[in-house]
Amino acid sequence: MSRNPQLGRNGELVHLLTLEGLPAEVITHILDTAEPFASLGERDVKKVPLLRGKAVFNLFFENSTRTRTTFEIAAKRLSADVINLNIGASSTSKGETLLDTVDNLCAMNADMFVVRHSQSGAPHLIASHLTAMGRSHVHVVNAGDGRHAHPTQGLLDLYTIRHYKKDFRGLTVAIVGDVLHSRVARSLIHGLTTMQTAQVRVIAPRTLVPAQMEALGVKVCNDAREGLRDCDVVVMLRLQNERMKGALLPSPGEYFKNYGLTGEKLALAKPDAIVMHPGPMNRGVEIDTPVADGARSVILPQVTFGIAVRMAVLSIVAAN
Amino acid sequence: MIPSGLPDAEAALAALVERMRPAVAHDAAFVGIYSGGAWIAERLAARIPGNHPLGFIDVSYYRDDYALSGLKANAKRTALPFDVAGSTIVLIDDVLYTGRSVRAAINELFDFGRPERIELAVLVDRGGRELPIEATYAGARVAVARDLSIVLSRDPGGTLSLGVEPLSGVA
Structure with missing residues (x-):
């Protein structure tokens, strides 16, 4: 019996890997959660402390400006610490495997990985690896993998x-x-x-x-x-x-x-x-x-809404 | 099942109005904590003379039990339609218990600006504090068993009433 790998025992969202097979109530929950985040810009301090002290690693094995930036803004508005890694230009070019990179970042106490990769299934592979290594408290959010999902x-x-x-x-x-x-x-x-x-x-x-x-x-x-x-x-x-x-x-x-x-x-x-x-x-x-x-x-409101939606995804998976 | 000690909500509200009327600043903003505190803030604004801007606050993002119980969907939108910096604010909640919601609300207020002064008005103070927080104004004080939660409800006509139910999660 194979469970949907992005959902926990009680159907809660642990990783976000794909919308395929994600129940309507989970999607609605994410959209509803995003709504109040959209008005955060009115504040003096444009942040809430939900992810204070959490380390979010942006693992971008493929170029992106908009997606990486809006994920970074979303995590920062939740008060997380954001570390951007442009992997294409670092360890993998020296021969390190994807999962070795992940293990090294876990040794730096990562709480969450936002992953973009040109290979379909890379975020799924990382999520399975984390489970196998007993690191189920570390979450993975797919920021685009190959032709598969975004x-x-x-x-x-x-x-x-x-x-x-x-x-x-x-x-x-x-x-x-x-x-x-x-x-x-x-x-x-x-x-x-x-x-x-x-x-x-x-x-x-x-x-x-x-x-x-x-x-x-x-x-x-x-x-x-x-x-x-x-x-x-x-x-x-x-x-x-x-x-x-x-x-x-x-x-x-x-x-x-x-x-x-x-x-x-x-x-x-x-x-x-x-x-x-x-x-x-x-x-x-x-x-x-x-x-x-x-x-x-x-088209421009889409970009603004993208920040609120990514805040919702990060805060939901981080709590599960 | 209503313990004999639980006061009538409308009587507690009337008592709270009488305590606040002579003491509260004429331009203090009334900020209700969702959801029970919001109902009380609306009633107080209608019954206490002066110019009291009305605001509402949802403390979901500031709670200290986020890691334990996660994020509720449909957090209400915090709305403070006045300049928080330099203002006098009366925070309003239905039940004061551990003090954790009030701590969260104070933190959230400071993210909108630096208020001159914050007071606290509650319909019911049930003791049991886990933080050094006290009400400036309380409509009633009651003792209720630790494993019960006091719940405020409002009927379609707007009448408030108090009841108890088993405590779920963190107060």
Whole structure:
């Protein structure tokens, strides 16, 4: 009998590794916990003492600015001590294994690891290793692993959608772009289906849709104009040039013409539809500047909400 | 099951109003600790003359038992719609017991600014302090067995009442 490795004996969240299989009540608990954190900016002292004296290690084996920074801000607003390690440039290049690195940091009394890795499953491996070593008081939060998952991005997307649209059950959400390489898309799709979103659509050229996408409960559209019709939420994905291998696309210009979000294409969605993007944006490739900066864009609020959501995740796992 | 010693909540509130009315600063802010203290703060603001800004505080993030009992979902939003720096504040709670909630509330207030003075008003003081904290104003003093928790409730008409239930977790 295999238990969900991120949940404890009583179903409490011990690690956050993926949104796949995470019960709706756990997701709702995280989103509810994030709400009061969002107003912390009004204070003289923009901190609460929940994680005072805890050491949070940001283990980034892969580059990131936004995710690492917002995790750092979240941990600092909870009064934790944050240690940033840019591993790509240190021990592993000298030959140390991932788990040796983890053991060394545990010897420095780490309480939590925020992990980004180019290999799918790396955070899961660390969590299992900690359990095997009897260090179940040390927690792991996945900050993006390979093509697998980016659960805090999925959660902040869910938070944003709930903030503007209240209830998932009547919504049509379109995810547009490079779904093949996108852990953001995978996490969001799992989250949206768990929260009983009425319809999730994936809009992309055939070459950027993974096989058996429909098995996740989504509708695949290769024609953007057809897929955007009457949507409540449009989530644009970045065209991941650095992950492109082989000729998956004719050219960025051709892609923009067919799939780039312009005012003309957005007009097919509902009049109050919101536009999201996990960042960083490629203006003129997947999104047109007037849309990115327009009244329906909630791309910058997503970043702000991301801090509150990460605070909620860190404070929930730290207590379990 | 109500022990004979438990006072009527509305009578305790009236007694608290009488103690505060002559003594409290005319511009003191009233800050209720969620949830029972918030109800009492609203009632006191309506019945004690003066200009009393009303605020509410949720101490979930400042509690000393976070590591033991974790974080409750749906912490209420602390709202202090006045300038805390230099203000006189009456912290208001329903039941004063160990003093730990008050300690947490005082810490939280200082993260908004440096108040000139903080007083404490409680509906019921049940003794049993674990910290050197005392009420400036108390509506009633009662003795209740250690394993019971005093619970304030409010009916739809706004009438307050006191009851007891078995103590769960840390007070």
